[in-house]
Amino acid sequence: xxxxxSGLPDRVGDDExxxxxxxxxxxxxxxxxxxxxxxxxxxxxxxxVSRHGSDPSDAFWALGRQAAGxxxxxxxxxxxxxxxxxxxxxxxxxxxxxxxAVITGWPWLEKDPELQKAKQKELASQIASRAALVLI
Amino acid sequence: MLEPISxxxxxxxxxxxxxxxxxxxxxxxxxxxxRKVATALVDSAExxxxxxxxxxxxxxxxxxxxxxxxxxxxxxxKDAGIDPLAVLIAESFLRALxxxxxxxxxxxxxxGSVSLDWIQSQTRLFTLSVGITNRLAYAWLDxxxxxxxxxxxxxxxxxxxxxxxIKAITSHGNIALRAA
Numbered sequence: 001x002x003x004x005x006s007g008l009p010d011r012v013g014d015d016e017x018x019x020x021x022x023x024x025x026x027x028x029x030x031x032x033x034x035x036x037x038x039x040x041x042x043x044x045x046x047x048x049v050s051r052h053g054s055d056p057s058d059a060f061w062a063l064g065r066q067a068a069g070x071x072x073x074x075x076x077x078x079x080x081x082x083x084x085x086x087x088x089x090x091x092x093x094x095x096x097x098x099x100x101a102v103i104t105g106w107p108w109l110e111k112d113p114e115l116q117k118a119k120q121k122e123l124a125s126q127i128a129s130r131a132a133l134v135l136i
Numbered sequence: 137m138l139e140p141i142s143x144x145x146x147x148x149x150x151x152x153x154x155x156x157x158x159x160x161x162x163x164x165x166x167x168x169x170x171r172k173v174a175t176a177l178v179d180s181a182e183x184x185x186x187x188x189x190x191x192x193x194x195x196x197x198x199x200x201x202x203x204x205x206x207x208x209x210x211x212x213x214k215d216a217g218i219d220p221l222a223v224l225i226a227e228s229f230l231r232a233l234x235x236x237x238x239x240x241x242x243x244x245x246x247x248g249s250v251s252l253d254w255i256q257s258q259t260r261l262f263t264l265s266v267g268i269t270n271r272l273a274y275a276w277l278d279x280x281x282x283x284x285x286x287x288x289x290x291x292x293x294x295x296x297x298x299x300x301x302i303k304a305i306t307s308h309g310n311i312a313l314r315a316a
Contacts, residue, residue, distance in 0.1 A: 026201050026243040032258045035275070036243035036251040117249070117265050117273035118284035125277045129258045 006098035008051055012091045014082035018049040018101065020131070021064040023071040033077035033131050035124035040106040047103040049091070052078075061136065063099060075135035079127060087126040103127075194239045195227050198250065205244045219248040219268050226250050226266040228291045237299070238306050240264070254305050262305040264298065276301055 002010040012018075020037055022028055027037035040047045050063050064073050084091045090105040106123070109116040205217035229252065230239065240252035249267040264274040270291070275284035287295035 024205070024244060026204075026241075029241060029255060032255070034241070034243045034251070034253055034255070035261070035263050036245050036253075039245050039247075042247045112286075114265075114267070114269065114271040114273045114286045117247075117267070118275055118286050121251075121263050121265060121273060122275035122277075122282055122284040125261060125263060125275055126282065129261075129277055 004093055004095045004098075006051075006095055008093065008099065010093050012051060012081045012093055012101055014080065014085065016051055016081045017078055018081055018084070018091065019052050019060070019064070019076040019078050019134075020047065020049050021067045021076050022074045023068045025072075025074055028075065028077070028133055028135075031133060033128055033133050035121055035128045037077055038103070038124040038127045038131075039120060040103070045104070045106055045108060046094075047106075048094075049101050049103060051093070051099045051101050066097060067100075073136060075133060077128070077131040078134055079131040083127055083130045087123045089123060089127075190239055191230055191233075194230055198223060198226055198230070198242050201242050201244060201250070217248065218244050218250050221268045222248060222250050222266050225268070225270070225289070225291075226252065229264075229266060229272075229289060229294070232289075232292055232294050234294070234299070237302060254302050256305055260305055262301050272298065274298060274301065276305060278305060 004010050020033065022033060022037060024037075027034055038047055048067065050067060052060050052063060060076075061073070064076055081091050084103050088105070089103055091101055091103050094100050094102045107116055107119040109119075202218040202220070202223045226242075233239070238254060240254050243251040243253060245251050245265060247267070249265045252264045252266060254262040260278055262274065262276045264272055266272060270289050271286050272289050272295070273284070273286050276282065285297065287298050289295055289298075
């Protein structure tokens with residue numbers, strides 16, 4: 001298996017922990033990250049995540065600050081890669097930056113954007129239901 | 137920029153009615169009947185005021201979120217903030233919610249929509265997307281059950297399937313949800 005510049009394997013393992021860093025206070029409540037936190041960008045049809053363990057170490061938050069790019073960093077939603085795959089989505093390594101990965105395969109229906117959104121929200125809800133909220 | 141609105145006092149004129157309703161000075165039968173009606177009116181007004189106040193607060197939260205997103209850009213991506221038309225439609229939706237239905241939490245979405253979320257737990261939630269059209273996308277999780285659908289909002293009354301879905305999630309019962 002090939003290795004990426006970060007030293008991680010190029011295939012994201014099912015048991016790997018992924019982090020979706022939270023830069024908007026509306027994307028979480030007292031106990032969970034909301035489905036909106038996982039919705040794909042309409043520009044590239046992907047959701048950015050970072051490959052990292054669930055331990056909120058200094059390195060973890062350094063990664064988060066890099067992902068936030070100057071915006072407020074409130075915390076992260078941490079979940080296993082297999083959670084994404086069980087929702088019939090894919091998670092692919094996408095370096096650089098180091099440890100970056102993307103959730104892809106979101107439904108895209110050009111002729112019915114609202115139905116597309118409904119399908120995406122159901123899948124995002126499935127990920128949200130199995131993600132652990134870690135606040136700074 | 138959308139301005140947050142403050143809670144409006146509705147007490148002008150109503151204060152006199154309240155004094156009469158609470159007074160113990162009416163003696164005649166007619167006066168007692170009038171006092172009963174006044175009491176019922178005051179109770180109703182107070183209930184309406186409480187509910188109205190909650191909706192005003194919710195609208196203010198929604199507008200504050202829109203302003204925050206307009207200033208920051210969307211979370212971690214390069215997308216736009218919440219579309220002002222989506223905010224207006226969401227406000228209409230809030231005003232159309234019948235009394236007794238819990239008000240939602242709000243969240244921004246990367247395409248400029250606003251999400252209205254009724255979250256009971258991680259596995260029991262109803263999430264609705266309000267964009268710039270009158271077609272509303274929604275999805276739900278209820279334990280192992282899940283689904284999604286689209287419904288049309290006329291600006292005045294909540295689509296029945298959406299209302300049924302919100303009630304199913306927010307009530308203690310376990311009413312089965314159906315797709316449109």
